[in-house]
Amino acid sequence: MTELFSPKELLRCADCPIRKRAVCAYCEPAELADLDAIKSYKTFAAGETMVWSGDVVSHFSSIVSGVATLSQTLDDGRRQMVGLLLPSDFIGRPGRGQITFDVEAKTEVTVCRFECRPFEVLLGKIPHLRERLLDMTMDDLDAAREWMLVLGRKTAREKIASFLAIVARRVLSVEGAMPERDLEFDVMLTREAMADYLGLTLETVSRQMNALKKDGVIVLEKKRAIKVPVFSRLVAETGDDTGFSF
Amino acid sequence: MTELFSPKELLRCADCPIRKRAVCAYCEPAELADLDAIKSYKTFAAGETMVWSGDVVSHFSSIVSGVATLSQTLDDGRRQMVGLLLPSDFIGRPGRGQITFDVEAKTEVTVCRFECRPFEVLLGKIPHLRERLLDMTMDDLDAAREWMLVLGRKTAREKIASFLAIVARRVLSVEGAMPERDLEFDVMLTREAMADYLGLTLETVSRQMNALKKDGVIVLEKKRAIKVPVFSRLVAETGDDTGFSF
DNA sequence: CGTGAGTTTGAGTGCGCTCAAGCTTAGTGG
């Protein structure tokens, strides 16, 4: 997840780590060539704001490596994260030049990007591209709706447990199967970013993380490094057994 | 909005009240004929559950008239509404047979519906259809993300004001321009449904509605019938001036 | 070591929840 990619190594789409999940996933080799012709890579430093809300964007991007967030801010400083962007996630909205959210790199982030106009032309030309974009947008919508349940109806403790379960599933599903026991992964966010994700304060996040630790649901080894001895134990703390469709 | 449609009157798509906003909006007359061939109408009574979470659905639907909601329920009864469905909104997810939310008719609801398989075939055949579905899904995603800010970061009073502003914009935009003064519209939901929408209890909704009334921001004439003397006054109570993109 | 970002912990407060009546309104049948 956190290993760094040198853009040079990525010139060939066939070797791309997100080839099977990104917006280009459904494309045939011939169609890929069209995309290849207009793509370029760019890397952002951790902490850098990739796009400001209201900006007219010049490119659509796919995250190749790293973690970014989508968030909104109220005039008085209250913030709410509305999207967690992991490798293969798409940034931008074809058919609309503006973006209405801030996009921030939380780790070093490398994106594969396309100028808007040429990409929109390809969208019209390659059905596979539009098809994949539709599926990804629907997945994002489902995720947003699950998240609304978390924000609207769960307690602080349940929110933290839900967040950890979501991240565990997303991070670990990238690298294959998900074991039931002794999961280890990294929440790549600060306590403050987690608070923005969950509609809490950073103090409450800290308290609940330590409460889950004290109760043996999780093991905290280096603040961000999480170990989950028994995954179903964590899921039981989320308040719903239905799980998430991430 | 609440006038009743007789399905017989709707047989011709050209006369359809949602012709310009529904999933078929981008279709040419010839393409419309294909859809027309597989469509049928169905009406649900107010209060009826149109689809249960987990159901395998046989049809995709467009709301022609009435109001429906999309919601999730936790095992212990906590509920969160995750979508408010007004005329022209689409129900169902092509490419996936199941639905993971409850769909409930809040008023009498008439839908124009298509069997899944034939509709999916047309999706492959008519680019305009896929294009419109993508745009609608992206609009839904934007709406869900605005809503997440409301759920995660706003006070009860701000939530109510945001809700009223959203409904005013959606309801009134259907019938043309939106005046700044003396808006009148109907929140078609009970206090309980509003609470499910906003992540509040029905008591808190009631208290805050009456607080806004006492402060002259809104006029309550028949519990559900809202009058807004000065719209910007209401928007000022939402906590953000940016407004909503509904 | 010194610095600063990130995190933890404590004490006190208040917003929205819970529980409990009572009220309003529309619909139904005598």
Next chain:
DNA sequence: CCACTAAGCTTGAGCGCACTCAAACTCACG
């Protein structure tokens, strides 16, 4: 036409979870 009913709405009292404010601690990095 009115009593009866039930669903929806309002109002009050009290409580508790998560917030606010404040201070101390941890740890990576110069």
